[in-house]
Amino acid sequence: MxxxxxxxxxxxxxxxxxxxxRRCAVDRRVGExxxxxxxxxxxxxxxxxxxxxxxxxxxxxxxxxxxxxxxxxxxxxxxxxxxxxxxxxxxxxxxxxxxxxxxxxxxxxxxxxxxxxxxxxxxxxxxxxxxxxxxxxxxxxxxxxxxxxxxxxxxxxxxxxxxxxxxxATDELLVQYTSGSTGRPRGVRHCLRAVHAVLRGLGSVLELTPDDVVLSTAKLSFGYGFGNSLLYPYAAGASSVLLDGQADPYGVAAALEEYRPTVLFSVPRLYAGLLRLAEQGKAVRTGSLRLAVATGEQLPGDLAHRIAEALGVPLVNGFGATEVLHTVIAAEVGRGGAAGPGSIGFPVPGVTATLRDDAGRPVADEVPGRLHLATESAALGYLHRPDDTARVFADGGVYTGDIAFRATGGDIRHVGRADDMLLLGGYRIAPAEIERVVRGVAEVADCAVVGSADASGLEQATVYVVARDPGRPDGARKAVRAALRADLAPYKRPSRVEVIDALPATANGKLARFRLRHRSGEGGGT
Missing domain, CATH: 3.40.50.980 (Rossmann fold)
Structure with missing residues (x-):
């Protein structure tokens, strides 16, 4: 109990x-x-x-x-x-x-x-x-x-x-699959205690009431969406709008007009898309909103302020991980000193966040370290992955795989991932998973996938391809795009495919991903 x-x-x-x-859900296929x-x-x-x-x-x-x-x-x-x-x-x-x-x-x-x-x-x-x-x-x-x-x-x-x-309280209650650093999915085992913890944590920040209508662009099949569309609204006696199909700015704008939600959960990428629609003269009706939440990927500070200003309501920027069920660090944009570069806010009630060195010792403020979270929402571990469980669920909490530091104002500033994982539109994707598909293309001799920031500061994925026939780069590019469409879910597909002569290497022959990231950040590509 x-x-x-x-x-x-x-x-x-x-x-x-x-x-x-009272209404608990609306689904365009079955109604209210x-x-x-x-x-x-x-x-x-x-x-x-x-x-x-x-x-x-x-x-x-x-x-x-x-x-x-x-x-x-x-x-x-x-x-x-x-x-x-x-x-x-x-x-x-x-x-x-x-x-x-x-x-x-x-x-x-x-x-x-x-x-x-x-x-x-x-x-x-x-x-x-x-x-x-x-x-x-x-x-x-x-x-x-x-x-x-x-x-x-x-x-x-x-x-x-x-x-x-x-x-x-600690019986297995829910399993959510998330990609590991090799692209092999891992089942994260949650319990009832964790559900109560996130409701007391971010739930106290959201302050949902039975009169709220929640719209989430993240899916139930992902940890962020599961909390948004089920745990938080149902615990408050509110209602949720269930959107099927791929979320895009046009569909979200239509849903805002049709369902008039009071709380919007989305990822920075889609908020940026809504801003672009508004700039193009498309009506984006946000008058029903009282709160917006952005989680799932890094939210650049300038974009955060543009979103908050355009929506005219409080915008909560959050950070979470499947291993802790939902969002555990958050702050309203522009408040509490949480508006600096890379800021993801403060631990929500019931969460202790520390930054640690490789030996698990806390580091001083302003010093980057491994982000460690102590919370009752921490999962029981991974299913059938004892080594991964021992590595991640250690020192009385969870190592998220992120590098961050605590600023003088007390907020947590995100620096980057400790591994090469990509965070695209709220979905954590392993480059190795994409690379396996691309390497299976006959026209490809070698490839590598890296992340970089687009013009809005949001992370995007680029696959760099070395063509087997250097004289036919367009054929390799088309073949790669066809394979990505056939073998990867839409949210896993890179946004750019570039054909280059050779992949850069370090002095000892290893792939120099940092050089590709620098190149990707310079723009271009097809």
Whole structure:
């Protein structure tokens, strides 16, 4: 039992005590859904799991875009006592299959477009066959549905479910997959204690009320979006707007006009896109907003002030990591001395941030060090990765992999990543994952992916390619772009492809990525 609240299941916190007539979600495919309707749907879902013989305590993969059906599945799995793992439907079948295998998931709820269904069914069938060959009883339970026009509304009612299952404060409750430095995804194991911690932390900064309408451009399948669209609004009895499809400035501008949210969660890249639309004369209606939050990638100071001025509401700049469930450092732009270059603000309530050297010793103010976070929202560790768990979850907290320093004003200033990970639009991407795809192109002799700042100061990815035939650079470029479209989800694709004669190397023959970053920062490319 959680020692501070007595809540033993998230559905008690997020669903059961809410006024039934209030709206909890809006989905363009099914319309508005009330808390009463959601309770009915979640109870039915949990009853269906029980009737199908799904084991409480097992892990379950939910493949879905941001839809009411996805929220129903997550809450229904929790009700039944399962551990949900939410994945984006644009991941390739092999990527989804990896997570199913790695997590040893016992159930999969798949909601994908028809053109992706066959490949995913084949992948799941192969996993079923392997399970049977290994002597595991019972195939992987799954069903596929497409939430298109005419999809059933969640207030159908149906099977009864027993009371919600009980989770201990540190029992595994949720697994979120994030890329490692090699591009191999790692499952981050969260618990109920962490949910309460982030609600007491950033939740106290947001001060959501039942009258708030939350719009998040980050997806439920990512830690940032999961908190934005589910944990924070439902804990406050507010409502969330669920946007499916790829988020872009035009779509966000349309959603702002149609749904009139009071709180907007997005990434700096999309805020910059909204500014460009406004500068081009496009109406971007932000009059309903009372608060905006920018997290997921570094927010340059000048861009932050432009956003805050254009929106006319407080803008909270935040920093978080999947390993601590959500945002743990934040500050309103322009307040508290948190407007300097690289500033990400101050630890939210319940979080202690320190900067440490390689031996784990705290360093003095103004001295860069490894960012270490001590918080009850720290994950239980990585799934099946004991070495990574020991390295990251150490010294009483979590090392995020970021280099930062504490300024004289007390705020934390971000310097960069301790590794070569890219942070693109809120998604952490390993260059090695992109490079594997590019190296598989016949026209490519070698390649490297680096990050650099674009004209707005936001991080972008560039893939540098050495053509196998130096006389045909355009052929190599076209082949690389085709491979990226075919083999990588849209949010993982580099924005630039440059063909160069040779990759720069250090004196000992290693790739000199810093030279490519300098070159990328100079502009150009196609």
């Amino acid at each position: 959680d020692p501070t609240t007595g809540v033993t299941n998230p559905v008690e916190l997020l669903l059961l005590d809410r006024p039934g007539g 859904v009330t808390y009463a309707a959601m309770r009915s749907a979640v109870a039915e879902y949990a009853g269906g799991l029980r009737a199908a013989g799904v084991r409480p305590g097992g892990r379950a993969v939910v493949v879905s875009d941001d839809r009411v059906a996805a929220v129903t599945a997550v809450l229904g799995l929790w009700w039944h006592g399962c551990v949900p793992i939410v994945l984006h439907p644009l991941l390739r079948a092999a990527e989804i299959g990896f997570v199913v295998r790695d997590s040893e998931a016992e159930f999969a709820d798949v909601d994908v477009a028809p053109e992706h269904e066959a490949a995913l069914r084949a992948e799941l069938a192969a996993i079923d066959a392997d399970r049977r060959a290994a002597g595991r009883t019972g195939p992987l339970t799954r069903f596929t549905r497409y939430s298109g026009p005419g999809a059933p509304r969640p207030e159908r009612g149906g099977r009864a479910a027993p009371p919600p299952a009980r989770f201990g």
